[in-house]
Amino acid sequence: MLAAATPPLDMEIPYTAEARPDTGVYNAKIGLWLFLASEVMLFGALFSSYILLRVGSTDWPQGLLSVPIGALNTFVLIGSSITVVMSWLALKGNDFGKFRLYMGSTVLLALLFISIKSFEYHDKFTHYFVKLKDGTELTGHIEGKPFNWSLPKLKASANAPGEIAFHPDAPKRGEPVPDSPHETLRLPVEQIAKLESFGPWRNTYLAIYFTLSGLHALHVIGGILVMLYHWGAGHQLWRKSREQFTNRVEVTGLYWHFVELVWIFLFPVMYIL
């Protein structure tokens, strides 16, 4: 009885290459679309949260993110959508060399996106809000660009400085320009009431920004791993079943397009509006 229930080792998984008659597509495509449907619900819930938080807020921060850097990342992702389609088309045309070229380019563009994103994140954790005991509020950078300082951490450090050199932000559009805009301020630590970086704890906007963009970045990293697999060890399948390998690259391209489409919504929502 037990032997009859065990599948044979050379069992073929059906509909990996050819279309299933009742659905009209191969199984991986159905599976991927079901997965993307769950992803739509995940990102949809977060976007809905963003809308509700924003509509319910009386004071929403503007201009905290660099629009040129966000636009650059958008162009990088749009470029990678073209290269991933080209890699699929190269396989359809039986040109494996071109597939590797285009898939490699997609991975490099995705890595560039992550590098730019990490630069942006680093900038937020080295950008500070300071409130002095006299009620003065300042935003800017601390000399040496320390990463994610807070007042308790600063006071508890073994070689705690008596004062910090602070470079205030340049005034935003419409704000009055101070007499000496590039002056470095020396702030005594005992005069500081609050010190925090622009991390997710700073305000609701940054909390939802880090949640949405962080989740998106994780999806990009997941895509990079899968594409690297196809580019490297996974290409062995090309020798055994060209159709199945081409289908794998197509579903990877579908996933990659979903990740990019999320960014197409994320960029205007987070950087511009």
Place this chain on the structure above:
Amino acid sequence: MSLKAFHVVFLISAIALCLGFGAWQIRAFLQDRGWLDLVLGAASLLGGVALIVYFRTMLKKLRGISYL
């Protein structure tokens, strides 16, 4: 939906974003005369036009591939 169909959906969204963002940046330039706004706006509008050209070429190239 095949990769071809999803690529079409994505390109339409990307073209709309490029043209919309370009127009928004040009408007910002006209208000504040910030040269970075002009550069970004022009680059984005040019990117949108380039994507339209690519879109037409791609549709011709993928004529034989199903949307399903």
